[in-house]
Amino acid sequence: MDKLKKLIDLIPSIKGLARLTLEGRSVETVGSIDAEATGAMALAGTRALVPTARAFGLGELRGWCVSTSRTAFYAAFSPNDLYVGVGGESKKTEMYLRNIVRQVT
Numbered sequence: 001m002d003k004l005k006k007l008i009d010l011i012p013s014i015k016g017l018a019r020l021t022l023e024g025r026s027v028e029t030v031g032s033i034d035a036e037a038t039g040a041m042a043l044a045g046t047r048a049l050v051p052t053a054r055a056f057g058l059g060e061l062r063g064w065c066v067s068t069s070r071t072a073f074y075a076a077f078s079p080n081d082l083y084v085g086v087g088g089e090s091k092k093t094e095m096y097l098r099n100i101v102r103q104v105t
Contacts, residue, residue, distance in 0.1 A: 004030040007085070007103055011096045013072065014087035022082055038084045042075035063101040067093040078104045 004017045008030050016033025020026050024043050026035035045064065053061045063076035072093045074085040083104050090096065 003103065004028060004083075007083075007100060010099060010103075011085075011087065013090040013092075013096070014074075014085050016087075017083065017085040020082045020084065022077075022080065024082070027081070033084070033086055035084070038073075038086060039082060041073070042082060042084045046075065046077075062105060063097050065093050065097040072096070074100055076100045076104050 004019060008014050008017050014031065016029065016031030018026055018029040018033050018035035018038060020035060020039040024036070024039040026039065029035045046061065049064055050061050053059065061077070063074070065075070066073045067089065070089050072087045072090055074083075074087075074097050076083045076097065081104070083100060085100065087096075
């Protein structure tokens with residue numbers, strides 16, 4: 001819980017974070033997030049992004065994010081866990097993703 005609390009404090013626009021197993025089972029959450037649904041979305045997106053990253057020679061996928069005019073979605077991977085977050089719109093989405101990846105890997 002300390003790692004999630006630290007991350008949610010570090011990133012002001014994040015409303016909720018969750019740590020899940022790589023199979024998508026919720027381990028812990030902080031803030032307002034539907035961990036199972038968000039984790040399923042992260043895993044589905046990752047299945048498409050991993051081969052794309054390989055095809056472009058980008059190396060191992062450590063995280064990704066999507067930002068719209070109203071919300072932001074974050075997914076980051078450690079060797080044993082998937083971290084997902086949701087938050088409000090921000091001009092710093094990519095910077096926040098880098099911070100999350102640094103903290104969890």
